[in-house]
Amino acid sequence: MGQGLEPLDQLPVGFGLTIMSNSNQPEQSIQDRPIIGIIGGGQLARMQAMAAARLGCYIHTIEKTADCPAASVVSQHQVGDWNDTKTLEAWAQSCDLITLENEFVEASVLEALEEAGHQVIPSASTMATVQDKWKQKRCLEANGLKVPSFSQLDSPEDLTAFGNQHGWPVVLKKRKEGYDGKGNATVKEAGEARQAWQELGGDACELFVEAFCPFVKELAIMVIRTPSGCQTTYPVVETEQQDHICHVVTAPASLNPELEEQVRALGIKAVEAVQGTGCFGVEMFLTAQDEILINELAPRVHNSGHYTIEACACSQFENHIRAILDWPLGGTELLHPHAIMVNLLGKGDGPAMPQDLRQALADPEAHLHIYGKKDSRLGRKMGHLTLCGQDPAAIRKRATRLADSIHFGDSLMLKNQPQ
Ligand SMILES: Nc1ncnc2c1ncn2[C@@H]1O[C@H](COP(=O)(O)OP(=O)(O)O)[C@@H](O)[C@H]1O
Ligand SMILES: [Mg+2]
DSSP: OOTTOOOOOSSOTTTTOEEOOOTTSOOEETTSOOEEEEEOOSHHHHHHHHHHHHTTOEEEEEESOSSSTTGGGSSEEEESOTTOHHHHHHHHTTOSEEEESOSOSOHHHHHHHHHTTOOBSSOHHHHHHHTSHHHHHHHHHHTTOOOOOEEEOSSHHHHHHHHHHHOSOEEEEESSSOOTTTTEEEEOSGGGHHHHHHHTTTTTSOEEEEEOOOEEEEEEEEEEEOTTSOEEEOOOEEEEEETTEEEEEEESOOOOHHHHHHHHHHHHHHHHHTTOOEEEEEEEEEETTSOEEEEEEESSOOGGGTTHHHHBSSOHHHHHHHHHTTOOOOOOSBSSSEEEEEEEEOOSSEESSOSOOHHHHHSTTOEEEEOOOSEEOTTOEEEEEEEEESOHHHHHHHHHHHHHTOOSSSHHHHHHSOO
16 A cells, blocks of 8 residues: 555545546546546656556647657647647547646636636646745645745845845745746845846746755655545655756655654645645755755656656556546555666757667666657756665666766767767
8 A cells, every 4th residue: 555545445436437528528438548638748748648558548738849758659749839728628628637747837728628627637726826836835834834934026126125134045936937947046145136036037027035945955755636535645755956956866765754754744735735636746845953844846747756657666657647537546655675866967959869878778777768858958857767776875876877878968979979
């Protein structure tokens, strides 16, 4: 049984379940090959589609480009703007239920889908709270969860006033559409406030500010909740960010059991606070005083859960698919004492396939994932690599060495390219 999994003594939910039909179509039994629509076509949609295929489900995606990572592994891929209500509604007609792989589809557009009779998981109302980091923090705080001090901003002067009150540095953030640190800036002193405001586009989009949290570790936990109320969590992991981008995930995090339990309980409480269903990532800060603050929620499968593909009985991707179908959840326990996941980031512009995979492929235990993006760019997540094993220091060293041998878009790769 998964960690924190509630006993399923009732009939397995979902099998033979009748799901909400599209507006003009007859009700359909889920036993007829569920067709799941995923909004977005990046690597998260790709890995969800691969997991869904194992369960006999079909995946339809919609993304702005044709050659996105998911396109080559799904049953149907449509090129279109998922933030256009008409386009999305037309696409959704072919799907039994809708989920997403990013938090950037406007909640109002999802609400229109719901009003047209489509089932959307997570719901439009959950997404309205989560996709705006400022609203999300207000909701978490209102539910008794500790977050870094934060404030909305109307001007660079407000930013300076916050820093002077709470101490420098502070973290300036876009309320919406930030990812991989792209919507964030650490502001070290009052003199940097105006420039940081301008660089993040503060005159054109809404920003807010947070006190800098002097964390000793960043932790994350994946929480899965089904519409009918079953829930489970994966082990607590440690994540390492450089320049606000995740580089390494270590599972399990090295924590004492009480702290681990606390993280687990906080993760569940945070997802409950936004009435989340499906798979959620909860990012947290651990301080030197063993205080845990929530950084943010991701209303979807998450980079800190990629290790679950090989390290756990049932991956976050499969459990997300099971959860949205209201099917029984799979085991979330680790099958190995330790696992390490290293992101393969683009080192510059270049082709999407790295030239030298030999070292990584030659390691019989390395699990390599290449996302099939159109091209490499600096800092872009191009793939990841997972190693499981007994000795955390040894697998970390090996995984890092293998990851370093794979080059996306840097001069070493170009040198190795055939002339
Ligand atoms: N208040 C903060 N204090 C200290 N570090 C922070 C703070 N907020 C963000 N960070 C750092 O930046 C990273 C990315 O920030 P986050 O808000 O999670 O943005 P993203 O949506 O890009 O993941 C975090 O994982 C953490 O390393
Ligand atoms: Mg984050």
